[in-house]
Structure formats: structure tokens, C-alpha cells
Amino acid sequence: MRVHVLLVVAMSATLAFGQEQDFSKVELKVTHVAGTVYMLEATGAGNIAASVGDDGIVIVDDQYAPLAEKIRAALKSVSDKPVRFVINTHWHGDHTGGNLPFSTTSTIIAQENVRRRLQTGGAAGNGASVHFDAPASPKDALPIITFEHDVSVHLNGEDVRALHFPHGHTDGDSIIFFPKSGVVHMGDDFVTYGFPFIDIESGGSARGMIAAIENVLPKLPPDVKVIPGHGPVSNLDDVRRFVTMLKETNAAVEAALKQGKSLDQMKQAKVLDRWKKWSGDFISTDAFLETLYNDQTGHKGDFIKHN
Numbered sequence: 025m026r027v028h029v030l031l032v033v034a035m036s037a038t039l040a041f042g043q044e045q046d047f048s049k050v051e052l053k054v055t056h057v058a059g060t061v062y063m064l065e066a067t068g069a070g071n072i073a074a075s076v077g078d079d080g081i082v083i084v085d086d087q088y089a090p091l092a093e094k095i096r097a098a099l100k101s102v103s104d105k106p107v108r109f110v111i112n113t114h115w116h117g118d119h120t121g122g123n124l125p126f127s128t129t130s131t132i133i134a135q136e137n138v139r140r141r142l143q144t145g146g147a148a149g150n151g152a153s154v155h156f157d158a159p160a161s162p163k164d165a166l167p168i169i170t171f172e173h174d175v176s177v178h179l180n181g182e183d184v185r186a187l188h189f190p191h192g193h194t195d196g197d198s199i200i201f202f203p204k205s206g207v208v209h210m211g212d213d214f215v216t217y218g219f220p221f222i223d224i225e226s227g228g229s230a231r232g233m234i235a236a237i238e239n240v241l242p243k244l245p246p247d248v249k250v251i252p253g254h255g256p257v258s259n260l261d262d263v264r265r266f267v268t269m270l271k272e273t274n275a276a277v278e279a280a281l282k283q284g285k286s287l288d289q290m291k292q293a294k295v296l297d298r299w300k301k302w303s304g305d306f307i308s309t310d311a312f313l314e315t316l317y318n319d320q321t322g323h324k325g326d327f328i329k330h331n
């Protein structure tokens with residue numbers, strides 16, 4: 025189990041922006057989550073949520089362009105209806121890479137910062153050892169409907185609502201609610217691979233991620249099914265454990281800053297040692313420490329080429 029988890033995480037790291045990978049070998053798994061909602065999972069790609077019913081299909085995120093035919097085939101196995109809408113949770117390529125192939129038949133919707141970042145391309149990273157560069161997306165891959173704060177898509181008796189939270193995983197994150205089915209897709213504001221990647225270079229913030237999750241928690245029913253950006257379907261307790269870790273680690277770095285410690289001194293003092301079980305191949309304890317430090321100091325650090 026552990027080996028499998030590490031492998032997935034390592035692949036997410038290299039795949040976050042669609043670098044080389046043989047997509048022909050990737051298998052797509054479809055699971056019924058609850059009500060109208062299904063989840064589509066593929067190794068190294070962001071999770072897709074699909075609300076399926078008589079009115080058609082709305083999907084949340086679309087993984088990578090080379091997987092589009094597999095996504096369509098997987099959806100065909102549960103419904104003949106067309107994918108009418110795609111909602112992007114944020115701009116990263118492992119969540120928006122399928123926009124181009126889906127744009128021919130579906131309307132793509134996202135928060136306005138998603139469109140802006142896809143349009144220009146740019147840097148993503150924690151301001152230190154984790155860094156990616158994404159090229160500008162072709163015009164047809166851009167969302168054609170954008171919103172500032174929230175938007176709803178009314179399909180299948182479901183009021184699918186995308187709600188924007190500024191400065192979490194990125195500055196364009198939306199969390200997507202399926203209230204009738206009791207399901208939420210958290211995008212990468214909640215992941216299960218350990219310490220999360222927080223894209224400081226795209227306006228992300230650990231404190232913003234905490235605020236987003238704390239805002240969302242009271243909106244959710246106790247038995248809600250939580251679709252993480254990456255990882256298996258989770259529950260409220262999983263999200264609570266995650267946000268508790270974020271708050272505790274954030275406070276530990278804040279305290280070390282008050283003591284006047286530099287980033288190197290914090291690494292040497294192992295200020296996040298208590299939480300090291302969250303360390304993964306993608307985001308190690310040191311990489312997460314850099315993230316929290318850069319978030320709190322507004323310092324992006326020196327660019328260190330990673331991998």
C-alpha cells in the first residue's frame with residue numbers, strides 16, 4: 025500500500041504539468057460516489073467528478089488531453105448523454121489538460137484567474153525547491169465562461185455550485201458542491217498524498233488554504249463524500265485531520281519566525297519533525313517547511329532547479 029501511494033505521489037510530481045508519460049498505459053477507474061456523482065481516477069492525474077443524469081453530464085476537471093478518449097469511454101459506461109459542461113477547479117495541467125479536446129463539445133467554466141493563468145502560462149512552485157513552468161494554453165483550451173466568486177450549473181436536479189476561495193492551493197481555486205448528492209470536490213485544496221503542494225508562485229497560500237477549508241467544513245453534511253484533488257474518496261474526519269495538520273505546522277513555523285530563525289535554521293532544528301509522517305516524495309518535510317516559510321514571509325526564495 026505504502027509503495028503504491030509513494031509511486032502515485034512521485035508521478036504527480038513529475039506529471040503535474042503534463043511532462044513525458046506514456047498515457048496509453050494509464051487506466052481510468054470509475055466509481056459511483058453518491059447520488060448523481062461519479063469519480064474518475066487515473067494515476068498521476070487530478071480526480072474528475074461527474075454529475076450524470078437525464079440532462080447530460082457536467083464534469084469537474086479533465087486530467088490530460090491524451091486521456092480525453094478514455095474519459096469519454098469511461099463516462100459512456102455509465103451514460104450515453106453528452107458532457108455539456110466542464111468546470112476547472114484550478115489552472116494546473118493535471119486538472120485542465122483535457123480542456124482542448126473537450127472544448128469542441130462542452131462549455132468550459134472556471135474562475136477568472138484560471139483563464140488568466142492558462143492564457144499566459146507561467147511559473148508554479150513553492151518559491152524554493154519545487155518548481156514547474158507551464159506554457160501558455162491554446163485559445164480553444166481556455167474557459168469561455170468565467171466567474172469572480174461563484175457560479176451554479178443546474179443539471180440533473182443538482183445545483184452544482186463552484187465557489188471561489190482566494191489564495192489556497194493557487195489564486196484561482198474553486199471548491200465544487202453537489203448538494204443533492206451530498207458530495208464535494210475540493211480540488212487541490214484537499215489532497216491525500218501527505219503535505220500538500222501549495223503553489224505560492226501562482227498566488228497560493230497555506231493560510232488561505234486553511235481559511236478555505238474552515239469556511240467549507242460547516243457547509244457540509246456530516247456524511248458528505250469528499251473527492252480530493254488527488255487520492256481516494258474521503259470523509260469529513262479526513263479533511264479535519266488535514267486542516268489540523270496545516271494549522272499546527274503553520275503555527276510551528278510562525279513561532280520559529282518569532283524566535284528569529286532563518287529557513288535554514290528551521291530545517292536544522294527540524295521544526296516540522298512532529299508531522300513527518302505527512303512527508304511524501306512530492307512534498308517532503310523540508311519542501312513543506314519552505315512553503316510555510318515563504319507564505320508567511322512573502323519571500324519566494326531563490327530558484328533551485330528541482331529534478
Ligand SMILES: [Zn+2]
Nearest residue numbers: 114116193212
Ligand atoms: Zn494543482
